[in-house]
Amino acid sequence: MTPLRFIIVGLGARAQYWINVLQANADCRIVGLIDPLEANRTRAADQCPDAVTGADLTLIDHLQADAVLLCTPPAGREVQIEACCRAGLPILAEKPLADSVPRARDYVAMAESAGVPLMVVLNFRYLPVTRQTLRLFSDEVGQPAFSRFTYERWRDGYLPHLNKYPLTMQHPMLWEQSIHHFDLMRFVYGAEPVSIYARTFNPPWSMYADDANVSAIITFANGVITEYQGTWQGNWSVPGFEWRHDCAEGVVIQKDQFGSLGFARRAEDALTEVPLPAYRQWIDDASALLIRFVAALRGEGPLECSGRDHLHSLQMVEACIQSSRTGQAIQIADLMT
Numbered sequence: 001m002t003p004l005r006f007i008i009v010g011l012g013a014r015a016q017y018w019i020n021v022l023q024a025n026a027d028c029r030i031v032g033l034i035d036p037l038e039a040n041r042t043r044a045a046d047q048c049p050d051a052v053t054g055a056d057l058t059l060i061d062h063l064q065a066d067a068v069l070l071c072t073p074p075a076g077r078e079v080q081i082e083a084c085c086r087a088g089l090p091i092l093a094e095k096p097l098a099d100s101v102p103r104a105r106d107y108v109a110m111a112e113s114a115g116v117p118l119m120v121v122l123n124f125r126y127l128p129v130t131r132q133t134l135r136l137f138s139d140e141v142g143q144p145a146f147s148r149f150t151y152e153r154w155r156d157g158y159l160p161h162l163n164k165y166p167l168t169m170q171h172p173m174l175w176e177q178s179i180h181h182f183d184l185m186r187f188v189y190g191a192e193p194v195s196i197y198a199r200t201f202n203p204p205w206s207m208y209a210d211d212a213n214v215s216a217i218i219t220f221a222n223g224v225i226t227e228y229q230g231t232w233q234g235n236w237s238v239p240g241f242e243w244r245h246d247c248a249e250g251v252v253i254q255k256d257q258f259g260s261l262g263f264a265r266r267a268e269d270a271l272t273e274v275p276l277p278a279y280r281q282w283i284d285d286a287s288a289l290l291i292r293f294v295a296a297l298r299g300e301g302p303l304e305c306s307g308r309d310h311l312h313s314l315q316m317v318e319a320c321i322q323s324s325r326t327g328q329a330i331q332i333a334d335l336m337t
């Protein structure tokens, strides 16, 4: 079958991974590269010598392509989505789709009315550890009733290989990082959130202009209650991660965001480790997601991680912001009106 021709818009840090992932997939070919920054265009052009490069979106109107991958910052994507819709090109957009729920809703509506598939890159869903967690619920310890999710990271936002816009944006932790965690919760619990009580804040040493810490209690429609703590300014360079699910017959505990999974029944005094396949971080998860995107475009499977589905995770971000501002628990249903 002819490979699908991709245009990549935004050639910064994240696109570096995507160039490798697309080039490794025989079903895909990179034909266009767009970025206003000359240095980033040149770097990507060196990696993809057959692709046409451009400084602006007019390339989307002129180049023969089958899909657009958006690796731009979430703010200001309106013209990019418009250009894709005008050209009738399916969109694979990096998370978060937008930096506000109303804007994300607009983008979803634009894509739907143009008949353009819109998938959001929620790569953590495709990790073996995530799939194995679902298997443990169904085969070993039963369905979860409550959980605790902690993500503690000293994220030095000045490191040269990291993007810089989170240093100055509003709620960088929520929009850029917690969005993954909220999406994972909805995915593994198979339920939508109904209410969120949250507090966001910035520790005194924070290098981020706005809140790098989030604490939240999230109630899902199936009764699961999750205590969440996330930070990009945990004051130790060694990262901490633990997601513990308390289930009908025991517990499931994940100790690393990319792996380290175990389970135990109530009376057992040690975790049984779950073997996971060898795994390349940021590569295999994106590769698996890309396979699903290609399958959806070829009519061989459903569109996963759709923009419309993603709105539910973005609403969790918005609920945390509103809850912290008002001091009240936020009912998700109230955000939908």
Ligand SMILES: NC(=O)c1ccc[n+]([C@@H]2O[C@H](COP(=O)([O-])OP(=O)(O)OC[C@H]3O[C@@H](n4cnc5c(N)ncnc54)[C@H](O)[C@@H]3O)[C@@H](O)[C@H]2O)c1
Pocket (backbone or CB within 6 Å): 009, 010, 011, 012, 013, 014, 015, 034, 035, 036, 037, 040, 070, 071, 072, 073, 074, 094, 095, 096, 121, 122, 123, 162, 163, 164, 165, 176
């Ligand atoms: N899924 C993941 O695990 C994951 C990981 C990292 C980043 N991301 C996401 O990827 C996206 C990009 O992040 P990044 O780290 O590459 O940021 P970055 O700042 O390193 O790169 C963004 C690039 O977009 C370019 N750009 C800005 N406006 C543009 C426009 N109008 N048209 C074309 N190009 C434009 C910039 O010049 C820059 O080269 C963000 O949404 C981020 O959240 C996702």
